[in-house]
Amino acid sequence: MSKLVTIYIDGIGYEVPAGTNLVDVAKFYANNDIPVFCYHPKMEPVGMCRMCLVEMGSVEKDRETGAVLLDEQGNVKIRWMPKLQTACTQAVYDGLAVKTQTQQVTEAREDIVEFLLTSHPLDCPICDKGGECPLQNLTMRHGPGVSVFNFDDKVHLAKHVPLGELIYLDRERCIQCARCTRFSAELAGDDVLAFHERGRSLQIVTVSNPPFDSKFSGNTTDICPVGALTTADFRFGARPWELKDVPSIDPYGPEGANISLSTRLDRDSGGIVIIKRVMPRQNEHVNEIWISDKTRFGHHHTRHLDRLVAPLHREKNALVETTWDKAFKQVADKLKGAASVGAIAGPGLSNEDLWELRQLVLAAGGSEKSLGIWPATMSGGEVIKQVGVAKGTNFSNMGKGTVIVLVATDLEEEAPIWWLRAKTARDRGATVVVLNGRSTKMDHYAKFSLRYDYGDAIGAVNSLAGHIVNGKLHKDDALGRVEGFSDLQTTLKKTKAYAGYEAAAEAIASAENVVVFCGAEGVTLSQHADLMQACANVLVLTGHVGRTNNGLIAVWPGANTQGALDLGYSAEATADLLQNPPAVLIVAGCNPVGEDVAAAKLKDVDFVIVTSQFDTATTEIADVVLPQQSFAEREGTFTSGERRVQRFYAAQGVIGDSLPDWKIFAQTRQLVDKSHAKVSAGAVMAEITKSVAGYGEMGYKNLAQIERQFPDVGGNDLYYGGTAYQNTGGIGVQWPVLAENAEAKLKVAAVNTEKSKAKGLLIVPTTLLYDRGALFVRSELMSLRIPEAHANFSPADAKKLKIQDGDTVEISVENATLVVRAKVNETIPAGVITLPKCLSDQPGLFAPVVAGSIVTQALVATGD
Structure with missing residues (x-):
């Protein structure tokens, strides 16, 4: 301090x-x-x-x-x-x-x-900023009673200028404070806005193609101190004083970004309460005051006309509506008589949903080994329990003396708020180290950009550990609580050392604080637990565990993968369910059949139960489809990738007869084992606190605790005018890791570094922030941000295969053929095709669920 x-x-x-x-x-x-x-x-x-x-x-x-x-x-x-x-x-x-x-x-x-008012329009009665406008407030508080300027001298400018499809500019209202241009260039790293003209004609313009090309553009409307910048989905949509702001959590990302859902009764939606806009909610521990555009504009699925509104069951090979009572009985009867039962849970399910699903599967004769998560791309939850970032870790407090390491992740695409916080920590003096098979945006800010061959991420991290051990850079005082050091030391002496890694290893060893982000790009599921352990080895050897602002963060897919792991779910269970499908399968809140060719075997399951908000490829194979509520219609908790458990609250009116997943599973279990169904999400969490390690303090009362935050940006006084909202819903609680116990023994272990011997082009599925997932694709406002299905080729491979940029190509792998647009990309290494996931209505290579699928040799052919 x-x-x-x-x-x-x-x-x-x-x-x-x-x-x-x-x-x-x-x-x-x-x-x-x-x-x-x-x-x-x-x-x-x-x-x-x-x-x-x-x-x-x-x-x-x-x-x-x-x-x-x-x-x-x-x-x-x-x-x-x-x-x-x-x-x-x-x-x-x-x-x-x-x-x-x-x-x-x-x-x-x-x-x-x-x-400032000499050319400012008198738009207050119709301005979207009215009621939360700093210019309006400060004019009343500090402005003169009269003006000596001639009204006829006012300069009139365009009032409805699109800066892209998401943000509109009213040039007359702009006071040239430059908050928007400075945020985009300095914080977001997107030099996409600029000043044009001079004097009283000075105005903001977009200088990128496509216009205002940033994943954080909506934040400029928050920090604008006047009504110059407005969002396309809220412009003239409601007045701030008409809105009720309900605390919630981002349903898409692992960062756990705090948001406020601004709601109002809506005549056009049948007289129910709906979300009119999504705003950031200040939490300096998590997202400060920022949210991504996906979080801000991706809520429109919650009231989409395609929402499922009633239970469906299969009759004569068609899904027809039924009642909840009949659906519950049919599902319970099937579960009671099933030879085997399994479940695959999506990352948008709350902890309460996951717990009741777990209890249902166990009541029907299943086990933890039949509790799978989707996407099934990452493992290593046990490693996080040992060396995850310590309680109190806060990127706002990181700068000089901190090293942030990114391994196998394109962080801006996978977790944009973590990217933004890591980037701003770098701006304050932190050192960034990037280890990946290709270049990403963070490489522009990294001191060390280290490449490795795809398939050898473990070897690359081992190379860092080898330089640390062989160069005697490890902390001797840390070894007193370490088990397995001798075996690791022996292995590291034989490990191939990547050239150019020495300086990065020295920076990590000498740093005061080190945080490692571990993703899964180019890594199979069977390799991922080893990659997590390799990252843990580096942290343990250098003493960067068990202390605030030190430790490991897994870049999990979705909002609550960490919570699923905490409650006993695993990607390994999903892999087994896909290879050996059970007699009865529950698929909750995800669409594996529509996303991954490896899920094709699920079509052969005897009886499939699906909870979903929309019709998907997975509901098409279902015997019973149960309409689930969106995150905005129910309450619950998510556990972020930093292990912070946070509450979200019901904000929107219920669509149709949909129910929260926890209630669906609890009422079904009541018919299976005569148990007493819980009456609220809070009651479910109370049971979790008594049963799940680390969750003893996670009752709703504790999660709702708040604190005054510095700087005071989200105050009710609107000092910064809608920049963010005051946190009234709770800042959440982190559960501690083993390393925080000074008496606990920590494990280091030699991990497998064997690379795939498959020959030919290596297909590496990658993650994009904007995709055609079942929820996000329903937010039509963002449709132009979703790219068409494509594959990225290196210039050398494109030349060898006679592929031109923009060609349609067929990529055959295993038993599937993918038709995509070819893009020639200089950041892609020779011998590799990167294939973004979930950009097509057809299943692709979404996750390396089947061993070796991500590194299978591919046949590439040009097409028309």
């Missing part, structure tokens, strides 16, 4: 952390809102709007003793600067003094507001 210094605001002394921004300090400690427009706590100050002008000075001290000098009345003597200074560019230091309420300051603020 920074040392405390004494500063004086309007004559009152305050002890505050040294080096923090004066504007933030004044607000947090003195409850003094120094007005700002261009300043924002998450960006570097520029002092360009001049709204924050204050009188500034320094306490006078005796030069010899350093003692504070007092005047004749006993007050602290202060030497004031002759002119007003910008508060937003001032970091606090001992003895700083400011006056914020003098006549000189008041007149300066009046002048600035008057200048």
Whole structure:
């Protein structure tokens, strides 16, 4: 923690952390809102709007003793600067003094507001920002009563300018604060907005193709202090004071981003409460105040016309509507008489859903070995229990002295908020190390960009560990609690050392803090547990476990894969279910048949039960289809990839007769084993707290606890005007890992580094943020962001195969043929085809479920 210094605001002394921004300090400690427009706590100050002008000075001290000098009345003597200074560019230091309420300051603020309003339209009654607008609020508080400017001198500009399909610009309302351009270029790393023209004609333009090409574009509408930037789905949709904001959690990503669902009764939706917009909810531990565009605009599936509204069962080879009572009885009867039972759960199921599904499968005679997760691409949950990031880890506190390592992941596509937080930590001085088979966006910010051959990710991480051990860079004091070091040391001496890894290994070993993100790109399921262990070896050997801001994070697919692993589900179980299908299979909240050719055997299962929001390829093979509620219609919890359990709340009216999954499974189990069905999600979580290791403190009351956050961005006073909403739903609770117990023994282990011997082109399925998943594809607003099905070829392979960029090609692998568009991409290494998952209505290579499927030799042929 920074040392405390004494500063004086309007004559009152305050002890505050040294080096923090004066504007933030004044607000947090003195409850003094120094007005700002261009300043924002998450960006570097520029002092360009001049709204924050204050009188500034320094306490006078005796030069010899350093003692504070007092005047004749006993007050602290202060030497004031002759002119007003910008508060937003001032970091606090001992003895700083400011006056914020003098006549000189008041007149300066009046002048600035008057200048800003000279060409600003009087749109407040119809402006989307009205009611949460800093310009509106500060004009009422600090503006002049009259203006000397001639009305006829106003400059009129375009009022409905699309900056792409998601964001619209009203150029008349823009006050040129540059928050949007600075956020895009400095924080998001997307240089896609710029100023054009000069003087009073100065305006924002997009300079990218496609326009406003950023995964974080919606955040600019939040930080805009006026109504210049609006989102396409909320523009003229409702007034802020009509909305009820309900705390929720991002249903798509492993980061657990906190969001608010702004809801209102809607006539056009049948008079039910619906989501009008999605806004970030401040949680400095998780997503700060940012969300991705997928999170913001991907909610429209919740009220889509294609939603399933009633149970279906199969009659004469067709699915027809039935009642819940009949559906429950049919499913229960099948489960009670089944020779074998299994379940595959999607990553969007809550912990409560997963628990009741687990209990149902066990009641019907199944076991944990028949509890699968989807996508089944990653393993290593036991490694996380040992060396996951310690409690209290916060990327906001990382900078100099921190090393962030990315292994086998394209983080911006797989977990954009983690990417953004890692990138901003790098901006504060953290060192980034990227290990991957190809270049990704994070390579632009990495100090060490290390390549390896696809299929040898484990060997690459072992190479780092080898340099650490063989160079005696490991921490001797850490070895006292380590088991398996001798065997690992012997193995590492024989490990192939990748050239150029030495400096990265030294940086990791000498760092104060190290966090490793481990993905699964180019890695089979059977290899992934070993890759996780290899990453754990590096962390344990260098002593970077069991401490805040140190440890391992798995880049799990979906919102609650970590929770599924905690409750006994596994990808290995899914692989077994796909190879040896049970007599009765429950597929909950996922579409394996439509996504992966490896799931084709599920069509042969005797009886399939599916819970889903929409018709999918998996519901087409089902005998019973049960309509599930979306995340917005129910309450529950997700566990993030940082092991933070967080609550989300029911916000939207229920669509049709759909039910939450936990209730579907609980009522079915009641018919199977005569158990008493739980009456609420909270009651289910209460049972989980008594039964699941690490979840003892995860009751709903604890999860709802809040704290005051610094900087205070999401306050109800709308100081930053809709930048983010105050966290009233809870900041969540992390469960601890074994390494946090100083007495616990930690395991290092030699892991398999054998590479596939398959010859030919290597097909590497990759993840894109925007895909044709059953939920996201229903958000039509985002349709232009979803690319067509394609495969990426290296220039060398494309030339060898006589493939031109844009050709249609057939890729045959195992028993399937994929028809995609060819793209020639210089970031792809020779001998490799990267194949983005889930971009077609036909199943593809979604996950390396069958051993070797991700590295199977492929036949590539050009087509028309």
